[in-house]
Amino acid sequence: MANLTIRNLHKVFEGTEIIKGIDLDIKDHEFVVFVGPSGCGKSTLLRLIAGLEEVTGGHIYLDDREITDMAPARRDLAMVFQTYALYPHMTVRKNLSFALDLARVDKAEVAAKVAEAARILELEPLLERKPRALSGGQRQRVAIGRAIVRHPKIFLFDEPLSNLDAALRVQMRLELARLHQELNATMIYVTHDQVEAMTLADKVVVLNGGRIEQVGSPLTLYHHPVNRFVAGFIGTPRMAFLDGRVTAAEASTVSVALACGPEYRLELEGRGLKPGDAVTLGIRPEHIQVCEAQASPFQVTLDVTEHLGADTYCYVRTDSGETLTVRAPGDFSGRFGDRVGLLPDLAHGHLFDASGRAMPKPGAPAQAA
Amino acid sequence: MLTLKQTRRLRTLLLGTLAWLVALALFFPILWMILTSFKTELAAFASPPELWFRPTLENYLHIDERSDYFHYAWNSVVVSFGSTLFGMLLAVPAAYSMAFFETRRTKGTLLWMLSTKMLPPVGVLVPIYLLFKQFGLLDTKTGLVIIYTLINLPIMVWMVYTYFKEIPRDILEAARLDGATAAQEICRVLLPIAKGGLASTVLLSLILSWNEAFWSLNLTSSSAAPLTALVASYSSPEGLFWAKLSAVSTLACAPILVFGWLSQKQLVRGLSFGAVK
Numbered sequence: 001m002a003n004l005t006i007r008n009l010h011k012v013f014e015g016t017e018i019i020k021g022i023d024l025d026i027k028d029h030e031f032v033v034f035v036g037p038s039g040c041g042k043s044t045l046l047r048l049i050a051g052l053e054e055v056t057g058g059h060i061y062l063d064d065r066e067i068t069d070m071a072p073a074r075r076d077l078a079m080v081f082q083t084y085a086l087y088p089h090m091t092v093r094k095n096l097s098f099a100l101d102l103a104r105v106d107k108a109e110v111a112a113k114v115a116e117a118a119r120i121l122e123l124e125p126l127l128e129r130k131p132r133a134l135s136g137g138q139r140q141r142v143a144i145g146r147a148i149v150r151h152p153k154i155f156l157f158d159e160p161l162s163n164l165d166a167a168l169r170v171q172m173r174l175e176l177a178r179l180h181q182e183l184n185a186t187m188i189y190v191t192h193d194q195v196e197a198m199t200l201a202d203k204v205v206v207l208n209g210g211r212i213e214q215v216g217s218p219l220t221l222y223h224h225p226v227n228r229f230v231a232g233f234i235g236t237p238r239m240a241f242l243d244g245r246v247t248a249a250e251a252s253t254v255s256v257a258l259a260c261g262p263e264y265r266l267e268l269e270g271r272g273l274k275p276g277d278a279v280t281l282g283i284r285p286e287h288i289q290v291c292e293a294q295a296s297p298f299q300v301t302l303d304v305t306e307h308l309g310a311d312t313y314c315y316v317r318t319d320s321g322e323t324l325t326v327r328a329p330g331d332f333s334g335r336f337g338d339r340v341g342l343l344p345d346l347a348h349g350h351l352f353d354a355s356g357r358a359m360p361k362p363g364a365p366a367q368a369a
Numbered sequence: 370m371l372t373l374k375q376t377r378r379l380r381t382l383l384l385g386t387l388a389w390l391v392a393l394a395l396f397f398p399i400l401w402m403i404l405t406s407f408k409t410e411l412a413a414f415a416s417p418p419e420l421w422f423r424p425t426l427e428n429y430l431h432i433d434e435r436s437d438y439f440h441y442a443w444n445s446v447v448v449s450f451g452s453t454l455f456g457m458l459l460a461v462p463a464a465y466s467m468a469f470f471e472t473r474r475t476k477g478t479l480l481w482m483l484s485t486k487m488l489p490p491v492g493v494l495v496p497i498y499l500l501f502k503q504f505g506l507l508d509t510k511t512g513l514v515i516i517y518t519l520i521n522l523p524i525m526v527w528m529v530y531t532y533f534k535e536i537p538r539d540i541l542e543a544a545r546l547d548g549a550t551a552a553q554e555i556c557r558v559l560l561p562i563a564k565g566g567l568a569s570t571v572l573l574s575l576i577l578s579w580n581e582a583f584w585s586l587n588l589t590s591s592s593a594a595p596l597t598a599l600v601a602s603y604s605s606p607e608g609l610f611w612a613k614l615s616a617v618s619t620l621a622c623a624p625i626l627v628f629g630w631l632s633q634k635q636l637v638r639g640l641s642f643g644a645v646k
Contacts, residue, residue: 052542073548085539089561098557099547146547 001063002028002153002186004049009058011044011210018044020210021058026154026188026203031180033189035197036207037233042190043158045207049188050079050156062153078147079156082163084139086131092142093127099150117145120182137168144176148183157189161196173199194234198222206230223348228356231282237313239350240288240324242281249273252362254351256281260318262298266349268359282350285327289343290314290334296341300324302334316340399622406616413612428616436599438620445595446624447510448585449578452517456574457567459518460525465555467526468533469541479530482523490520490583501588510593513585517578524577525570532566533559568635572628579625596621 004026011019018041026032034042047053049060051072060068067075078099086095094101096117100110118124121141131139140160147155160176161169177200180187191197197204198218206213206221206229214221214230225231231239244258249270256279257263264281273279293299300316303323312332317323326342334340351359371379405413407424432438467475497516498507506512536559544558560567582597589598603610603617629636 050546052545072542072546077546079543079546081539081543083537083539085537085543087540087544087558087562089564098544102548102553146543150547 003063004154004186004188005059005061006049007059007061009045009048009060010056011041011048011053012056013044018210019048019056022210022212024205024212024215026186028186029184031177031187031189031200031202032205033191033197033201033203034205034207035191035194035233036213038192040207041210042192042207046079046156046158046188046190049154050077051075052079076153077156078150078152078154079158080140080143080147080160082159084131084143084163086139086142086146088131091128091130092123092134092145095131095142096123096127096145096149099146113149113151117148120148120179121145136164137172140164140172141175144179148179153186155185155187157187159191160189162191162193176200195236198234204234206233208233224358224361225350226358228280228282228352228358231350231352231358235284237285237325237327239282239284240326241352242283242318242322242324243320244279244281246270246273246275246277246279248275249277254279254359256351258298258320260298260300260320260322262296264344264346264349266346266351268349268351268361270359273353273359278354280352280356282352283344283346284348285313285325287345287348288324288326289345290326290328290332291341291343293339293341296343298342298344299339300342302336302338302340304336305332305334307332314340316342402615402622403619405612406619408612410610410612413615428612429620431613432617432620436602438599441594441596441599442620442624444510444513444593445579445597445621448513448517448593448595449575451510451514452521452578453571453574455514455518456521456525457529457571459522460529460570461555461560461567463526464529464533465559468530468536469538479527482526486520486523494587497584498587506588508589508591508593512588513593513595516584516588517581520581520584521574521577525574528570528573529563529567532563532570535566536562565635568632572632572636576625576629 004024006022006024006026009019009022010017020041022045034045036042044053048055051067051070055068058068059066062075062077087098090098093114096114097110100113105113114127115124118127121144123138123141123145126134126138126142131142134142140163143160157176161172164172173196176189180200189196189200198221201218203215204218204221205215208229214226216224218234221230221234225234228241232241242258242260244256246254247257247263248255251271252267252269253265254268254270254273255263255265258281266281300318303315303317305315305328306313307330310330312328312330314326314328314332314334315323316326328334350361353359406428407426408419408422409425409427412419412422467479501507501512506515540562541554541558544554549557579595580597582601585595585597586601589595600614600617600621603614
């Protein structure tokens with residue numbers, strides 16, 4: 001069992017509040033990812049859970065035990081650091097067995113556990129090497145192995161892939177996902193990379209400025225972001241935002257006149273909106289089609305195009321000066337300066353009020369705290 | 370025109386020659402001291418200096434006759450190693466807390482410690498002398514160990530602190546999560562990683578204590594007097610006897626020179642620690 005409960009957690013560091021009251025429940029076997037821009041407090045939150053930072057206010061419970069002020073070693077958690085943090089003077093074998101040696105585990109048992117971790121991570125041929133004789137990916141695997149041998153209740157990962165090159169990062173990401181299945185363990189993972197968050201997580205926690213913006217499954221965040229921050233943070237390329245004003249608001253439809261020209265009607269709950277209110281229409285690049293200029297009331301000027309093979313990313317400028325990204329097919333042939341039309345798929349449109357809050361869509365899941 | 374390879378070779382040659390010249394210039398006084406120690410007093414005085422002479426052991430025999438070299442050498446050994454040991458016992462925990470648990474006062478504390486080295490020792494000679502007299506520490510090895518520990522401590526803390534600073538915090542935090550107590554964290558992770566730096570700190574402290582003359586001359590007379598006091602005793606009463614003075618100086622330097630030679634690998638690694646990642 002490993003249920004982690006966080007209640008009203010605060011952290012003040014030299015007079016600056018880094019964590020501003022966080023409530024979170026993490027269930028057994030869940031793969032939870034903390035994601036957010038740098039400085040959002042995600043690493044601090046992980047370090048508070050690990051016990052590497054002192055909690056200023058609030059409580060952390062692991063199952064029925066309160067661990068808020070417990071020494072890190074007694075919490076039964078293992079952490080994989082961004083810098084790997086291997087012991088440079090020990091061989092891989094000693095690195096793996098260090099925690100068990102400290103706990104005075106029986107020699108034969110240590111050997112068995114080290115052998116098991118080495119097998120899972122394919123480290124057998126490297127056991128007698130020192131960390132400096134390993135590549136980045138191998139070091140990362142040793143760091144993970146060091147956590148595995150301890151059979152902790154929860155694995156903590158602090159941006160573990162950010163020091164690896166792009167190809168290796170994809171490979172290690174898959175290995176981590178496989179490891180989560182194989183160990184059936186509870187894992188908490190910190191990253192600033194929303195692709196890692198989307199691909200690995202059962203549950204994503206989006207943090208910003210020391211607060212939780214939204215908690216949900218990757219697809220919930222993608223389809224039903226609760227505010228403009230989450231909408232802009234999840235998904236690549238970024239969601240396009242277009243300013244406009246409400247022209248009509250009803251219980252299940254809202255009409256918006258965009259600053260750049262066209263007027264659209266969205267199937268959304270319009271409660272609280274009235275004609276004249278400033279709103280922002282958000283739409284993802286993959287939900288906009290490019291067409292001939294005459295075929296749409298929404299006409300823009302083509303800026304740079306990026307051909308990725310399967311897709312083409314078109315950066316376009318509206319007549320009111322906003323820039324947005326559109327995903328076109330791979331064979332798109334528009335050129336710099338061309339006039340083109342855009343056809344947004346409004347079923348996938350999002351509407352944010354002046355405070356950035358998303359207007360609920362029909363069928364949206366109830367937002368959990 | 371020189372090819373790139375030739376330029377590089379020429380540069381190596383020039384730099385090599387320069388290094389040798391500097392090394393020789395630095396070593397020359399020591400060489401001269403050793404040569405003089407094998408001359409007769411008359412030859413030692415000769416002007417221009419005699420480069421070719423018949424070496425004699427006369428000076429060394431004289432020293433052996435007049436004073437008990439091993440008594441002084443033993444005092445030097447005890448006092449240097451003793452003060453280095455105590456210094457390290459204090460410096461390591463101090464540097465550990467300052468390097469890994471930095472507070473707003475850490476930088477100030479470090480500077481304050483260094484500032485104590487800026488006070489001319491003679492300024493505190495009288496109070497220290499009186500204190501030593503009061504506590505019966507005059508002319509004792511314990512007294513010298515205490516004073517050497519104190520005067521070398523700021524430098525030792527600074528050095529150890531600098532080496533510790535190079536070690537990523539993550540490694541110690543990993544050890545903490547792995548279940549290490551503070552003592553295990555220091556002994557099983559921190560010290561082995563910093564061992565090159567610690568070795569050079571130890572060596573520096575040994576050399577500084579070995580060479581220290583001001584306090585040893587003022588606080589000892591015979592029973593606790595180290596080699597520096599022995600050397601000084603040859604300079605005064607009967608005028609200057611260059612050959613004998615050279616012989617006794619050579620004897621005083623010899624142990625630490627040999628020690629430095631044996632540990633030069635550690636020393637170089639320690640001093641360049643952090644320069645190469």
